[in-house]
Amino acid sequence: MLVIDRISKSFGGLKALDDVTLNVDQGEIVALIGPNGAGKTTLFSVVSGFLPADEGRVTFDGTDITGQPPHRICRAGLARTFQLTKPFSGLSVRENIAVGAYLHLAKREALAKADEVASLLQLAKVLDQKAAGLSVAFRKRLELARALATGPKMLLLDEVFGGLNPTEIESILPVMRQIRDTGVTIVLIEHVMQAVMQLSDRIVVLNNGRVISAGTPETVAADAVVVEAYLGTGAAAIAAQETSHA
Amino acid sequence: MLELELFIPATINGLTNGAVYAVIALGLTLIYGVLHIINFAHGSLLMLAMYGVFFLYTLFGIDPYLALPIVVPTMFALGYGLQRGVISRASHGKDENILLVTLGLAIVIDNLALYLWSSDTRIIDTPYAFATIEFGPVLVSTPKVIALVAAVLIAVLFWLLMTRTDLGKAIRAVAKERTGAELVGINVDHVYAMSFGLGIACLGVAACLLLPTFYVTPHVGFAFVLIAFTVVVLGGMGSFMGALWGGLIIGVTESLGGLYLGESLGQIGIFVLFILVLLFRPTGLMGQRS
Amino acid sequence: MKSIPAIALFTLLMAPLPWLLQSEYLLNFAIMALFYAFLGQAWNVLGGYGGQFSFGHAAFFGTGAYTASILQVTFGVNPWVAFVLAGVSGGGMGLIVGFLSFRFGLKGAYFALVTLAFAEVLRILASAVEFTGAGVGILVPLQQSAANFQFADKTGFYLVALALVVLGLLVTASLESSRFGARLIAVREDEDAARALGVNAFEIKLKAITLSGAMAGLAGSFYTQYFLYLDPAIAYGPAVSIEALLVPIIGGTGTLFGPLLGSGVLHSISEFAQHLTAGAPGLNLVIYGAIMVLMVLFLPSGLWGLVVRIRAKAGAGS
Numbered sequence: 118m119l120v121i122d123r124i125s126k127s128f129g130g131l132k133a134l135d136d137v138t139l140n141v142d143q144g145e146i147v148a149l150i151g152p153n154g155a156g157k158t159t160l161f162s163v164v165s166g167f168l169p170a171d172e173g174r175v176t177f178d179g180t181d182i183t184g185q186p187p188h189r190i191c192r193a194g195l196a197r198t199f200q201l202t203k204p205f206s207g208l209s210v211r212e213n214i215a216v217g218a219y220l221h222l223a224k225r226e227a228l229a230k231a232d233e234v235a236s237l238l239q240l241a242k243v244l245d246q247k248a249a250g251l252s253v254a255f256r257k258r259l260e261l262a263r264a265l266a267t268g269p270k271m272l273l274l275d276e277v278f279g280g281l282n283p284t285e286i287e288s289i290l291p292v293m294r295q296i297r298d299t300g301v302t303i304v305l306i307e308h309v310m311q312a313v314m315q316l317s318d319r320i321v322v323l324n325n326g327r328v329i330s331a332g333t334p335e336t337v338a339a340d341a342v343v344v345e346a347y348l349g350t351g352a353a354a355i356a357a358q359e360t361s362h363a
Numbered sequence: 364m365l366e367l368e369l370f371i372p373a374t375i376n377g378l379t380n381g382a383v384y385a386v387i388a389l390g391l392t393l394i395y396g397v398l399h400i401i402n403f404a405h406g407s408l409l410m411l412a413m414y415g416v417f418f419l420y421t422l423f424g425i426d427p428y429l430a431l432p433i434v435v436p437t438m439f440a441l442g443y444g445l446q447r448g449v450i451s452r453a454s455h456g457k458d459e460n461i462l463l464v465t466l467g468l469a470i471v472i473d474n475l476a477l478y479l480w481s482s483d484t485r486i487i488d489t490p491y492a493f494a495t496i497e498f499g500p501v502l503v504s505t506p507k508v509i510a511l512v513a514a515v516l517i518a519v520l521f522w523l524l525m526t527r528t529d530l531g532k533a534i535r536a537v538a539k540e541r542t543g544a545e546l547v548g549i550n551v552d553h554v555y556a557m558s559f560g561l562g563i564a565c566l567g568v569a570a571c572l573l574l575p576t577f578y579v580t581p582h583v584g585f586a587f588v589l590i591a592f593t594v595v596v597l598g599g600m601g602s603f604m605g606a607l608w609g610g611l612i613i614g615v616t617e618s619l620g621g622l623y624l625g626e627s628l629g630q631i632g633i634f635v636l637f638i639l640v641l642l643f644r645p646t647g648l649m650g651q652r653s
Numbered sequence: 654m655k656s657i658p659a660i661a662l663f664t665l666l667m668a669p670l671p672w673l674l675q676s677e678y679l680l681n682f683a684i685m686a687l688f689y690a691f692l693g694q695a696w697n698v699l700g701g702y703g704g705q706f707s708f709g710h711a712a713f714f715g716t717g718a719y720t721a722s723i724l725q726v727t728f729g730v731n732p733w734v735a736f737v738l739a740g741v742s743g744g745g746m747g748l749i750v751g752f753l754s755f756r757f758g759l760k761g762a763y764f765a766l767v768t769l770a771f772a773e774v775l776r777i778l779a780s781a782v783e784f785t786g787a788g789v790g791i792l793v794p795l796q797q798s799a800a801n802f803q804f805a806d807k808t809g810f811y812l813v814a815l816a817l818v819v820l821g822l823l824v825t826a827s828l829e830s831s832r833f834g835a836r837l838i839a840v841r842e843d844e845d846a847a848r849a850l851g852v853n854a855f856e857i858k859l860k861a862i863t864l865s866g867a868m869a870g871l872a873g874s875f876y877t878q879y880f881l882y883l884d885p886a887i888a889y890g891p892a893v894s895i896e897a898l899l900v901p902i903i904g905g906t907g908t909l910f911g912p913l914l915g916s917g918v919l920h921s922i923s924e925f926a927q928h929l930t931a932g933a934p935g936l937n938l939v940i941y942g943a944i945m946v947l948m949v950l951f952l953p954s955g956l957w958g959l960v961v962r963i964r965a966k967a968g969a970g971s
Contacts, residue, residue, distance in 0.1 A: 191851035203846035205839050216839045219832045220851040267851055401762040453949050462762050464949045470942030477935030628781040634770045641767050642757040
C-alpha cells in the first residue's frame with residue numbers, strides 16, 4: 118500500500134535520510150523504531166508532504182504522491198499525527214475532531230462522526246472542553262482522534278504512546294487493533310517497547326537515516342545490529358554472553 | 364536620460380541618505396536578531412529623538428552633533444525601560460501580541476507628538492547646514508558626509524561590541540539559545556532590555572545626524588519605519604553588514620527613483636522593492652518564514 | 654445558526670434609533686460608529702477568525718472607495734451599482750494581495766508588513782495618477798436623492814450603515830457555524846495541523862482575504878457617499894488601516910459582537926475626549942493606542958472576552 122523507494126533527505130551537511138526503502142502492506146501494523154535523531158519523524162514529514170525529498174519516490178495506494186502538498190495526501194487517505202501535539206487550542210475537543218471529519222462530511226455528519234470517534238478513544242467526557250486545557254494523555258488521544266476522523270486508509274502515528282502511563286497504554290492497545298480491524302493500515306513511530314512488541318506485525322529499525330534492520334518483532338529484537346544501535350558497539354556481544362550464561 | 368551630471372550627485376546623495384538609513388536599521392537589526400520582535404515603534408521613537416534634538420537646539424542652543432552625549436543615553440534609557448516595563452509583559456505566549464503592542468506604542472507616540480507639537484514642519488538652521496566638501500568634480504553636503512562617516516563608525520562599533528565585549532557575548536548567547544543562556548547564569552531579561560536599549564540608542568545617533576539637513580514632523584516616524592524595515596529585510600534580518608549594505612542600496616534606490624520618476628512617485632521604488640524582497644528572497648529571512 | 658436570535662434582537666433594537674434620537678449630532682455619531690464597526694467586522698474575518706493580521710486594510714477600503722467614486726464621477730454609473738462594484742473591486746484587491754502574500758508563505762509580522770507596503774504603494778500611485786485625481790482627489794457632486802445614494806436626511810445613511818453591520822453579523826455568524834469557518838479557525842490555531850487534516854490552507858486564507866477585502870471595499874464606497882470627497886491619504890492612508898484593526902482588537906478578535914463593542918466604546922471615548930480638549934488633533938488616537946497597549950498587556954481577549962468572563966462568573970455564582 119505504501120511504497121517508500123530510496124528516499125534521501127539532507128539538511129545542509131547533515132544527511133537525515135539515506136536511501137530509505139520501506140514497504141507497508143494493507144492491513145499491517147508496522148512500527149518504525151530507532152534511537153533519537155535516527156530520522157523517523159523526518160521520514161514521516163517527507164511521506165506526508167511537509168518536507169520535499171532530495172531523491173526517491175513515495176507511492177501510496179498505487180499513486181505517486183512524491184512532492185504533493187500535505188492536504189492532498191491527506192485527501193488521498195494518508196493521515197499523520199505530530200510528535201509534539203498540535204491541538205487547536207481555542208476550539209473544543211469536539212470541534213477539533215470535527216475539523217478532521219470535515220474532510221469528507223458535511224457539518225451535521227461531521228459532528229456526529231466526531232462524537233463517534235471520541236467515544237472510541239475514550240474522549241467522550243471531554244468533548245465540550247477547550248483543547249487548550251487538556252493533559253498530555255488526552256492531547257495524544259486527540260491527535261489520534263482527529264487523524265482518524267478524516268476516514269483514512271493509512272495512519273502515520275508519531276509517538277502516540279509517548280507520555281502515557283502503563284494503564285493508559287493498555288487501554289489504547291485494543292483500540293488500535295480495532296482501528297486496524299476496520300481496514301486502516303497503521304505505521305507507528307514509537308519508543309514505548311511495550312506497545313511496539315504487542316501491536317506490530319513488523320518492525321523497521323532506522324539509525325542515522327538508514328534502515329538497519331526489518332522483520333518480525335522477535336527477529337528484530339534478537340538482531341545484533343539493532344542492539345548495538347541502541348546500546349553501543351560491543352553490547353550485542355555482552356548480551357549474547359549473558360544469555361549463554363543464564 | 365542618464366546624464367552623468369545628474370546621476371552622480373543623485374547617487375552620492377543616495378549613499379549619504381542611505382548611511383543614515385543604515386544607522387536606523389542597525390538598531391532594528393539588533394532588536395530583531397536578539398529579541399525576534401519586529402519593532403513597529405522604531406520610526407516613532409526616531410521621531411521622538413528628532414524632536415528632542417530639535418528642542419535642544421531651539422530652546423538651549425545645543426548643536427545637534429554636540430547633543431549626542433545627551434540624546435543617545437536618553438534614548439537608550441527609554442528603550443531599556445520600554446522593553447523591561449511594557450513590551451516584555453505583552454507576549455502572553457503569542458507573537459501577535461508583541462506586534463500589537465509595538466504598533467500601539469507607535470500610535471501613541473505619533474499622535475502624542477501631533478497633539479503636543481502639531482504637524483508643522485520643524486527645521487533647524489545650523490551655520491554649517493549648507494557647507495559642502497569637494498570630492499573631485501562633485502560637491503557633497505558636509506553634514507551628509509559626516510552622516511556617512513558616522514554610519515560606518517557605528518557599524519564598526521557594533522561589530523566590536525558584539526565580538527569583543529562580555530555584553531556582546533551575552534547578547535549573542537541569548538539570541539542563539541535563550542534557555543541555555545539562562546542556565547549559565549545570564550540575566551536574560553536584562554540582556555533583552557540592553558539590546559532593545561542599544562537599538563533605540565542608534566535612533567538617537569540617527570536623529571542627531573538627520574536634523575542638520577532634514578526636517579521633523581509627527582509623520583516622519585511612519586515614513587522611516589517602513590524604510591527601516593525594507594533595509595533590514597533586504598540586508599537579511601539579523602545581519603549588521605546586511606543592514607549597512609541594505610541602507611546604502613535603499614538610499615541610492617530612493618534617490619535615483621526620485622530623479623527619474625519625480626518626487627512623489629519615486630518613493631514607490633522602495634516599497635515595491637520591499638514587497639519583492641519579502642516575496643522572493645529565500646531563507647535570508649530567519650524565523651517566522653518556516 | 655445559534656446567533657440568529659441575538660442578531661435579530663440587535664436589528665430590532667437598532668432600527669428605530671433615528672426616530673428615537675431626534676438629534677443630528679447623535680445620529681451622525683451612530684452612523685460613524687456603525688461604519689467603523691463594519692470596517693472592523695471586515696478586518697475581523699481575516700484577522701480575528703483567520704489569524705492573519707493585516708496592517709494595510711486601507712488597500713481594500715481605498716480601492717472600493719476609488720472604484721465607487723470614479724465609476725460615478727467619470728463614467729456616470731449609478732451609485733448603488735458602483736457600491737456593489739466597489740465590493741467586487743475590494744475583493745479583487747484582496748485576492749491579489751492574498752495570492753502574492755500567501756503563495757510566498759508570509760505569516761505573522763511579515764504578512765502585516767507586506768500589507769502595509771501594499772497600502773503605501775497604492776497611496777503613492779493614487780497620488781501620482783490623473784485617473785484618481787492625483788493628490789487633489791475626487792469630489793463627488795452633491796445630488797441628493799435615494800436613487801443616487803445620497804440622503805438629505807441622514808436617516809437613510811443610518812439605515813444603510815445598519816444594514817451593512819447586520820450583513821457583517823450574518824457573515825461572521827456563518828463563519829462560526831460553517832465548515833469553511835471551522836477550517837479557517839483551524840488554520841489560525843495551527844496551520845500545519847490543519848494541513849495534515851486535509852485543509853488547503855492557502856485556499857482557505859485566500860477566500861478569507863477576498864471576503865474581508867470585499868467588505869472593506871463596501872465600507873469604502875459608503876464612506877464616499879457619506880463624505881462625497883476622497884483623496885489618497887483618506888483612501889489608502891494608515892489612519893483607516895489602524896482604525897480597521899483597533900476596533901476588533903479592543904472589542905475582541907474572533908468574536909461576533911467584538912467589533913461592535915469596540916467601535917461603540919472607542920467612539921464614545923473619542924467624543925468625550927473631543928469635548929474635553931476642544932477637538933485637538935491626535936488626542937483620539939493617543940487614547941486609542943494607549944487602550945490597545947493596555948488591552949494587550951492585561952486583557953488580550955478584548956472587551957468581549959471581559960463580558961464573557963463576567964457572565965461566566967455570574968453564572969457560576971448563582
